[in-house]
Amino acid sequence: MDDYFYMKEAINEAKLARLEEEVPIGCVIVKNGKIIARSHNYTYKGKSALKHAEILAIDKASKYVGDFRLEDCTMYVTMEPCSMCAGAIINSRIDRLVIALADVKRGACGSNTNITGDRSQLHFLDAEFGLMKDQSLEILQSFFKKLRDRRKKKKKILASKKQESFLICSNNMPNYIIFINQGSK
Structure with missing residues (x-):
């Protein structure tokens, strides 16, 4: 399995979020070639600003491995994480971050600010951008168009x-x- 396979799984999570009328962002975390956690945004139904796809996936992955340290893990996410999620990514010690679509307004992994790449931190990583960005963009655009029309x-x-x-x-x-x-x- 390769990066495309895992990002496609993250995109499937984003599609689930769209069906649930949540902002369609999806995420999977992989360790040793196996998906150990998957999630999508759940802020509206969960009535919490904390229920971002990345935070929920980190929580599930931590429970799966039995530790908050997610070393040797890769996160695939359909849109660049915000500052809250970027902090959680760093604190969980995820080694690799693959992002479909940059968020130039709120992104915190390199496009607006770069929390994950801050070399002054104990843990940092360089995010990889652009894998399947067109598919992610289409899902987000169709969601927000439908919302505006409504x-x-x-x-x-x-x-x-x-x-x-x-x-x-x-x-x-x-x-x-x-x-x-x-x-x-």
């Missing part, structure tokens, strides 16, 4: 109901409106 539709429905309310009020109070207009002369 919000537009909801906004239209609310605007329509507001217009109906105004017409109902106007039709029920013509004398009141005339009275105000007459009284202001």
Whole structure:
């Protein structure tokens, strides 16, 4: 098995997240050629900002190996980890990080900031970017397009109901409106 196989598994996790209406980011952790943990974002359903794919996968992998140190492990993730997740990656001693898509706004593994590559830390690593980035990008773009379309539709429905309310009020109070207009002369 190779990097493509493991990243495809991470992408499958991202697809599961999308089906669950979570931001579609997926992650797998591999040790000695075996996937020991897999996860995807669970922040909305889990009602916690901590339930990122990387954090959940690290927790599962730590339980699997019986130690917080995930030495000789590789993490495959569909989007560049944020600063919280980058800190967890460093603290868990993961040796290799393969990222499909850079996050130039919030990424903390080299594209915006570089927590994982900070040589002043006891543990650091250089992230590898770009493996299957087009597939990851397509999943994220389709998710956010669907979300925007849903919000537009909801906004239209609310605007329509507001217009109906105004017409109902106007039709029920013509004398009141005339009275105000007459009284202001």
